[in-house]
Amino acid sequence: MANVVRGPSMHDVAARAGVSHQTVSRVLNGFEGIRPGTRERVLAAIADLGYRRNVAARSLATGRSQAVGVLIPNTPDFGPTSSFFAVERALRDAGFQALSTATANDAESVDEALDFLFGRSIEALVLMAPTRAVLHQADAHASAVPVAYLLTGDERKPWSISVDQGQGVRLAIEHLVAMGHTRIQHIAGPADATEAQLRQNAFVAEIMRLRLPRLPMIEGDWSAQSGFDAGSQLDPSATAVFCGNDQMALGLIHALGLRGIDVPRDISLIGFDDIPEAAHTLPPLTTIRQDFARVGALAVSVLVAALAGEELPDTTPLPAELIVRESVAAPSA
Amino acid sequence: MANVVRGPSMHDVAARAGVSHQTVSRVLNGFEGIRPGTRERVLAAIADLGYRRNVAARSLATGRSQAVGVLIPNTPDFGPTSSFFAVERALRDAGFQALSTATANDAESVDEALDFLFGRSIEALVLMAPTRAVLHQADAHASAVPVAYLLTGDERKPWSISVDQGQGVRLAIEHLVAMGHTRIQHIAGPADATEAQLRQNAFVAEIMRLRLPRLPMIEGDWSAQSGFDAGSQLDPSATAVFCGNDQMALGLIHALGLRGIDVPRDISLIGFDDIPEAAHTLPPLTTIRQDFARVGALAVSVLVAALAGEELPDTTPLPAELIVRESVAAPSA
DNA sequence: TGTGATGATGTTAACGCCAACATCAGGCGC
């Protein structure tokens, strides 16, 4: 305590400018009725002293923290990370500070993380945690603050912001079918991931709609390694594989290559996400692109609008986009 | 203001427990001389009311924010992201909150980001921004708070925490040489990236030390795309390529594949970082692993020690590790 | 010329907490 250096305060600025501290406050807060000369003197004093508003005092006085919590999975994956950066940026632009917490998906970690965030009196929360366990845990913390659900496959309108998973999956299957495939297998993401569930459900629905044969599902965990492992369980009759994400597709290509199976000559592959590496796998990966950054920015705009009591922006799921590269060809047989 | 809901305060808890608010404060702060019965009553009241300490008030009273700024590059790359998660985690465990800011590398963005952070009265800063411009900008903000430099190639002992780049590079070159290579080309990272510079310098030093022929350097930008582009500029006489990172190696494999050049039969490749995908490229990438998470955790421990006035931990660069996979073979000629 | 209205600024009282000091009861030595 004793050795804490405190910078100049509003009083110091006020003294230097020859006004009251309240006038300084008004200048800082963009209050209107300030004589230009006065404002100028205040501004000069601020510059001279290198004064900065004390956030803690401000937040104590207003009862608002200007902080928004962000919960992200602690895996350095392209999707969540991209969204996170967009969220952080948008928050900063809107005058909020992002209090981020990367967490594992188990209930205890999430609990601890949410505790941390709410303990910091956040005004809103961006939830980017992708499993049901996390969602459940978050509900348990039910609070008065608005919560935006990102990439969670949650359906609470208008709080759920995401890319349209169903449409993305349809894009993928339609492309495969258009190329002549009928025997399509799916490597899904982990069962507890809501987005994996969504894609899987959409896949099944589409297969049934088109009256295509149903091949057994393989469950991965989003990692390239799990895609690699899936290689050994592939149905020999499958002519195409819809991979739950690009990393798994990448691993699968590796596994197939080892067995002398060529993509796309012998089997076609389509991924999901369009990670930067997807353009440079061998062969380059045909995939479904999600605009993660836009999802993040949109989420923030929803929260900011909610906090301001304004009308919420439209949060219909964003469209996914088919990126055609070279991992899909007509079936060989 | 009027519509802000404020939770219970210390006074409320004190009233309920039949003690003074100061006693509540003491219980909360783990003060020793509290009669067990009293402590219990206070704890019960806290639980009943769902009381939470007001961080702003606490921070105003103590003059400490318990916040540590983290500056990260706004690219969703494996390395910085992994370190970031480790930093965030360690900070939380140490009782600090991470105030993170993802930023582009240009001076203006960095300036704005640092302004934001210092405006939030951070007590320390983790700087993970990897270009000289950023470092320069940070120095301009020279402040009283301790700063940890991560992955920046900076050399301010003991504040610079990183993996030993020189040793990593030597590991790579020695491996190539042991496999029989002498004509080794380097695809470097962007010139303004300090780590790229470090690796490049170490590469040149090693080549000269071993009296190997110097082939022209190619400059990429860390992206797979730039590695792909480098494919067309490769020296025909090179039998091995030391890539500045794994992504560029990945792109290069793609480019070479297109020209019918097989890795490792026709040319050997070695990467740097060991991103998760490196194990599943075709062929799997031999590379140099950096323990990004450990770097992050170590950085936090340095800052925490500095803030506590304790002795700083040892920050000699962490060792890199050679991961042998299949992208390096004996030269064919 | 007086009387409000208006605009610019000053004054005061929180906000919720911590630190320093104040108090008060009980135990110990003499």
Next chain:
DNA sequence: GCGCCTGATGTTGGCGTTAACATCATCACA
């Protein structure tokens, strides 16, 4: 039994800001 020490708790005064209210010129208009 008295004073003094010690341990447990209470009281007071900020921390730097904002909000609400107070003041005081100035000006328009009757």
